[in-house]
Amino acid sequence: QKEVEQDPGPLSVPEGAIVSLNCTYSNSAFQYFMWYRQYSRKGPELLMYTYSSGNKEDGRFTAQVDKSSKYISLFIRDSQPSDSATYLCAMMANAGGTSYGKLTFGQGTILTVHP
Amino acid sequence: GAVVSQHPSWVICKSGTSVKIECRSLDFQATTMFWYRQFPKQSLMLMATSNEGSKATYEQGVEKDKFLINHASLTLSTLTVTSAHPEDSSFYICSARDRAGTETQYFGPGTRLLVL
Numbered sequence: 247q248k249e250v251e252q253d254p255g256p257l258s259v260p261e262g263a264i265v266s267l268n269c270t271y272s273n274s275a276f277q278y279f280m281w282y283r284q285y286s287r288k289g290p291e292l293l294m295y296t297y298s299s300g301n302k303e304d305g306r307f308t309a310q311v312d313k314s315s316k317y318i319s320l321f322i323r324d325s326q327p328s329d330s331a332t333y334l335c336a337m338m339a340n341a342g343g344t345s346y347g348k349l350t351f352g353q354g355t356i357l358t359v360h361p
Numbered sequence: 362g363a364v365v366s367q368h369p370s371w372v373i374c375k376s377g378t379s380v381k382i383e384c385r386s387l388d389f390q391a392t393t394m395f396w397y398r399q400f401p402k403q404s405l406m407l408m409a410t411s412n413e414g415s416k417a418t419y420e421q422g423v424e425k426d427k428f429l430i431n432h433a434s435l436t437l438s439t440l441t442v443t444s445a446h447p448e449d450s451s452f453y454i455c456s457a458r459d460r461a462g463t464e465t466q467y468f469g470p471g472t473r474l475l476v477l
Contacts, residue, residue, distance in 0.1 A: 278464045289367075289454050289468040290405070297464075334404060338464060347393055347458065349466060351404045 249273050252335055252352025261361050265322040269335035269352045272316065276337040276350070279311050281320045284332045284354070293333075294320065325359045332356050364388055365457050367469035374445055375477055382440045382472045384455030390435040391457035395466060396428070399452045411438045445476045 252269045259265055267281075278297055282290035294309035296302050296318075302309045308321040318337075322329055335352040364387040374380050384394055392413050397405040409419045409430050417430035427449075429441040438457075442449055452473050456466040 280465060282468070287452070287471070287473070289365075289470045292363075292465055292467060295465045347395075347410065347464075348407060349395075349405075349456075353404050 247272060249350050250335065250337060250352045252355055254353045254355060256356040256358060258358045258360060259325055261325060261327060261359055263325050263359070265325050265329070265357060265359075267320040267322075267333050267335075267355050267357070269318050269337075270316055271318075271337055271350075273337070273339070273350070274313075274316070275339040277340040278338040279309070279318050280336045280338075280349070281307075281309055282334040282336060283329075284334060286331075290334055327359050327361055330358045363459060363467045365455065365467050365469040367455055367472050369472060370470060371473040371475075373475045373477065376446050377444055380442045380445055380474060382442075382453055382455075382474075384438045384440070384457070384469055386436045386457040386459075386467075389457075389459045391438075391459060392435060393458045394432060394438040395456045395458075396430060396438075396440050397454045397456065399454060399471075405454060408440075442474065445474070447476045450474055450476045 250271045281294040283293050284290045296311050299311045299313045306323045310319045332354040334354045336349040366385045368383045394411045396408045399405050408423045409417045411417045411430045411432040413432045419425045432438040454471040456468045458466050
């Protein structure tokens with residue numbers, strides 16, 4: 247079983263739709279949770295960063311972390327064709343562990359927003 | 362802010378030659394940089410962790426003599442693929458962690474390597 251599970255999709259939605267992307271994880275040491283967006287042939291771009299549980303909103307993006315369920319989500323409101331990309335969740339353990347500093351990625355979800 | 366650059370963006374080389382890829386943090390200091398490899402339609406695979414002024418830590422299965430990493434300053438890390446072979450063809454991406462900021466990593470744009 248992978249430490250981080252993410253449905254690779256692909257996910258196709260019409261412009262203006264609300265998109266929900268999710269990851270589950272098994273390592274209870276993860277404390278830092280991130281969402282990256284990666285366009286084809288480009289490096290990942292940090293979208294959202296959350297420490298521990300809770301919600302965080304930035305413009306059209308909302309990240310949620312539920313540590314009790316080991317489940318994180320990214321919501322995209324009013325989706326646009328320019329949001330079409332691969333979305334990667336990533337997690338990191340807290341300081342002091344042997345895995346501190348290393349990101350563990352999900353597989354990535356391919357999203358297409360069509361006009 | 363938090364910009365990471367990579368050079369070159371793409372490179373084609375003959376089998377047996379060595380290729381050096383540079384990773385720079387442009388507007389922050391990075392005590393730790395990471396090197397990843399990504400195959401088409403797959404996620405990022407961590408190759409090694411590079412700490413300024415010390416030896417890199419390689420992930421299991423990654424040959425340290427083949428993938429030489431040097432982190433000579435707080436803004437520069439280099440990855441040298443020695444005696445490259447066609448199976449080394451891949452997308453190589455670096456990331457850097459801001460020593461003064463959060464625990465996030467900022468990624469470079471990647472370097473596409475094609476070994477003929």
